[in-house]
Amino acid sequence: xxxxxxxxxxxxxxxxxxxxxxxxxxxxxxxxxxxxxxxxxxxxxxxxxxxxxxxxxxxxxxxxxxxxxxxxxxxxxxxxxxxxxxxxxxxxxxxxxxxxxxxxxxxxxxxxxxxxxxxxxxxxxxxxxxxxxxxxxxxxxxxxxxxxxxxxxxxxxxxxxxxxxxxxxxxxxxxxxxxxxxxxxxxxxxxxxxxxxxxxxxxxxxxxxxxxxxxxxxxxxxxxxxxxxxxxxxxxxxxxxxxxxxxxxxxxxxxxxxxxxxxxxxxxxxxxxxxxxxxxxxxxxxxxxxxxxxxxxxxxxxxxxxxxxxxxxxxxxxxxxxxxxxxxxx
Numbered sequence: 333x334x335x336x337x338x339x340x341x342x343x344x345x346x347x348x349x350x351x352x353x354x355x356x357x358x359x360x361x362x363x364x365x366x367x368x369x370x371x372x373x374x375x376x377x378x379x380x381x382x383x384x385x386x387x388x389x390x391x392x393x394x395x396x397x398x399x400x401x402x403x404x405x406x407x408x409x410x411x412x413x414x415x416x417x418x419x420x421x422x423x424x425x426x427x428x429x430x431x432x433x434x435x436x437x438x439x440x441x442x443x444x445x446x447x448x449x450x451x452x453x454x455x456x457x458x459x460x461x462x463x464x465x466x467x468x469x470x471x472x473x474x475x476x477x478x479x480x481x482x483x484x485x486x487x488x489x490x491x492x493x494x495x496x497x498x499x500x501x502x503x504x505x506x507x508x509x510x511x512x513x514x515x516x517x518x519x520x521x522x523x524x525x526x527x528x529x530x531x532x533x534x535x536x537x538x539x540x541x542x543x544x545x546x547x548x549x550x551x552x553x554x555x556x557x558x559x560x561x562x563x564x565x566x567x568x569x570x571x572x573x574x575x576x577x578x579x580x581x582x583x584x585x586x587x588x589x590x591x592x593x594x595x596x597x598x599x600x601x602x603x604x605x606x607x608x609x610x611x612x613x614x615x616x617x618x619x620x621x622x623x624x625x626x627x628x629x630x631x632x633x634x635x636x637x638x639x640x641x642x643x644x645x646x647x648x649x650x651x652x653x654x655x656x657x658x659x660x661x662x
Contacts, residue, residue, distance in 0.1 A: 363396040364566050366418040369411050370402040371551060376604035377523065377611040379592035381421075384577025386591040393569035405551075406430075413437050415556050419570060424549035425478060425645065428637055432650040438557050439656040440571045441626030443578060444550035445617035449479045450522035450538040452506070452529070457516055462539060463490050472502030472515035481643040482541060483519045489545060510536075523610045531603035548636050549628060550614065557654070571660040575626050582612055582625075626661050 370378055381399065384390060390397045402408045405422035406429075412420040413435030424442060431437050451462060459465040473480050487494065502509050506518040507528045518525060522538040529536040542548075553574055560567050581588035589608050593601060619627055633652045640646040 363394050365396045366570065367398045367400055368419045368421065369400045369408045369417040371405045371408055371422045373401045374596050376589065376592050376608040379588040379608050380578040380581035382595050383581050383588040383591040384573055387580065389573040389576045393573045395570055395573065409435060409437055412554055412556055415558065418555060418559055420554045421551060422554060424552050424636060425640055427552060427554055428640060428650060428655060429646055431655050432646050432648060436557050437554055437655065438560060439552040439554045440567060440660045441553040441575055442549045442628040443552055443626060444614040445620055446550065446614045447542040447546055447548040448521045448523055448550055448614060449482050449519065449541040450526065451517050452510065452520055452522060452526040452536065452538045453517045454510065455535045455537045459517065466492065466517065467496040469516040470498045470500060472506055472509050472518040473499050474503045474506060474520060475501050476503050479519050479521065481645055482546060485639065485643050486541060486544065486546060523607050527606045527610065528603055531600065531606055548639065549632060568660045578615060579625055582615065585609055585612060624661060627658055628656055
């Protein structure tokens with residue numbers, strides 16, 4: 333009888349092992365699969381996200397992320413609004429414009445708190461005061477970019493005399509035109525265009541529109557309100573892992589750079605190394621210092637909306653309270 337009991341115990345144990353073996357893959361497959369669509373092609377401005385992936389921050393939250401390059405923020409917001417991607421990383425102005433046009437969008441974290449648009453020029457141009465030093469200069473403007481709209485608004489804000497300005501289109505050629513002296517000043521994102529020049533050895537400088545009073549939120553994490561309603565815990569876990577990657581990059585930029593290079597070995601390493609610390613600077617603001625990374629305010633979103641309407645990038649106001657939330661930062 334004891335032999336029979338031992339045989340029964342062995343069979344029971346074997347069955348338990350087999351059952352656990354069957355259950356293990358089920359548990360492993362339980363991670364939430366999501367798409368994260370970026371604003372543009374992979375660059376070191378996305379290094380904190382690659383760091384979060386490398387360190388398993390998303391995996392630790394039970395999330396399997398399919399990281400996808402973008403084709404511009406306007407495309408990204410459409411994909412998130414249409415639920416072709418669960419999450420997106422796009423500029424705040426495009427989130428507002430998309431929402432005003434009827435797309436369902438909500439920003440859960442404003443990562444880049446400052447406006448990266450700038451006047452970019454070779455240091456030898458000796459531009460100190462844009463109210464006077466731009467006169468007589470040839471200025472390259474990217475007419476098809478939001479930076480072109482910002483330039484139009486800046487001319488009004490600074491009360492510049494259009495008759496004293498020489499403007500030429502520079503879409504897609506800003507860096508080459510500055511390098512070849514075809515233009516004296518370019519209007520673009522400084523961490524892209526200015527640092528591409530610096531990476532080639534050019535002595536280049538810039539003056540931020542942010543420092544001239546045009547304060548605007550920039551790139552942000554966004555999702556669809558329907559996902560917030562259906563899976564609020566997923567949105568919370570994703571936002572937490574996403575910002576953990578950014579905080580880790582702020583604490584250790586070298587680790588973020590190395591994670592990006594490891595995943596993108598063919599990238600321009602000099603340019604990537606120059607760009608990352610400048611991008612990380614843009615995550616900071618008095619609000620972030622007080623309330624934490626990614627936090628945003630109604631006042632700042634309303635200010636952005638007012639500027640977009642003034643620049644004729646938005647026709648009417650949208651309900652700001654529905655476009656952003658800080659609830660997932662807690």
